[in-house]
Amino acid sequence: MEIPSKIGKYKILKKLGEGASGCVVKAEQEVIQRIVALKILFSSLLEEKPLIIKRFHREARLASALVHPNIVPIFEIDECNKMHYYTMQYIEGIPMIDYIKSNSIPIETRVDIFIELCDALALAHSRTIIHRDMKPHNVIITKEMHPVILDFGIAKSLIEEEQMTQVGHILGSAHYMAPEQAGPGNVGTYTDIFAVGVMLYEMMTGQRPFQGNNVKDLIMKRIQYAQKxxxxxxxxxxxxxxxIPETLDSIVFRCLEANPKNRYQTAGDLLKALQQFRSEFCLTQTLDSEQNPSSLSVAVNKKASYFYPCLLSILLFILMISFSFWVYYGKQEFLSKAKGLQDIGSNKIQEVVKKITKK
Incomplete structure (x- = not known):
């Protein structure tokens, strides 16, 4: 699809990505000089699949109803020269799929990212909205290390009576698809939990829990997983x-249960489990560091680094005063004052030692 240099009131700057039904571009709203992202629907699909426009509008409507710091805000939906699009906030960051490849990220940081992600998804679930396509490609990690969900392309409202999914048509990404999406079964909030479990597994290990040669193979294996x-x-x-702690392993594998009834039922349930793990993990790390001899050695060395410069300063101070007394009063007078100086120096050293040992 060829993208024009301008769409309506937006000046197109560059293409950010492309999917099966459309593409996302970076653009400038020239009137107020605001940088935004535009999701544009491929015009070639409009005649072939009449439901595409309806689903596209529904995506924008469902996403705009979810006001959360970890869900990209939707500004407006419009059409220009038979080109359907909606605008959203432009988010600076890197896709989670690229972030996963880094092995230098602490476990607690990875868990924190998923705590925020589950908090956002919990809002959707509380509004009876299921995402149905959670995957790292649909999440951006900002410079401040916050995840933002970008795409609600095949989201579904559980209270909508209108059926917009064609019979026999599979929606979702094969690597992150729950068994009930691949085969017979009803999707629900637990379907998103399976996908988040796959994402969390991938974030922690660098590899996906389910492997396959192609999409068809992955779908068949997912159906077989439900059976065996x-x-x-x-x-x-x-x-x-x-x-990786065993507790976290247990949380992830509960998400990956083949039977939906055995999973966490909503993102809110998973959120509570991750928050509890995070608190316990933090406490364990603190206790380990306190019992670690190397940590104690560091603490002692730190105190010593304060002590010796202070001691040297006091000794120099006493030496300077002593010399001044010697010059000014002479030898006999100096000896009579020396005991007083000794007491002052001793008291000062004791004060410094007390302050340092308290640190």
Whole structure:
């Protein structure tokens, strides 16, 4: 699809990405000089699939109803020269799929990202909205290390009576798809939980729990997983990364249960589990550091680094005063004053030692 240099009141700056039904571009709203992102629907699909426009409008409507710092805000939806688009806030950051490749991120930071992600998804679930396509490609990590959900392209309202998914048509991304999406079964908030579990597994280990040669193979394996979960269960995260606590491993594998009834039922439930793990993990780290001899050595060295400069300063002070007395009063008078100086110096040193040992 060829993108014009201008769409309505927006000057197109560059293409950011492209999917099956449209593309996203960076643009400037010239009147107020605001940088935004435009999601544009491919015009070639409009005649082939009449439901596309309806679904596109629904996506914008559902996303705009969710006001949350971890969900990209939608500004408006419009049409220009038969080109349908909606505008949203432009988010600076990197896609989570690229962020996952970094091995230098602490476990607690990764968990914090998913706590925020689940908090955003919990809002959607509380409004009876399921995403149905949660994946790292749809999440941006900002410079401040906050995740932002960008795409609600195939989101569904559980209270909408209108059926917009064609019979036999699979919606979702194969790597993150729950068994009930791949085969017979009803989707629900627990469907998003499965996808988030796959994302969390991938974030912690650098690899996906379910492998396949192609999309068809992945879908077939997901259907088989629903039938024989024990035989096709992925390896534990701890087998791949020994630093991962067993508690976190258990949380993720509850998300990945083949039977939807055995998973966390909503993002709010998963959020509570991750928050509890985060608190316990933080406490464990604190206790370990207090019991670690190397930490104690660092503390002692730190106190010593304060002590010796202070002691040297006091000794120099006493030496200068002593010399001044010697010059001014002479030898006999100096000896009579020396005991007083000794007491002052001793008291000063004791004060410094007390202050340092308290730190």
């Amino acid at each position: 979960p024990d035989l096709l269960r992925p390896p534990s995260m701890k087998e791949i990364n020994h630093e």
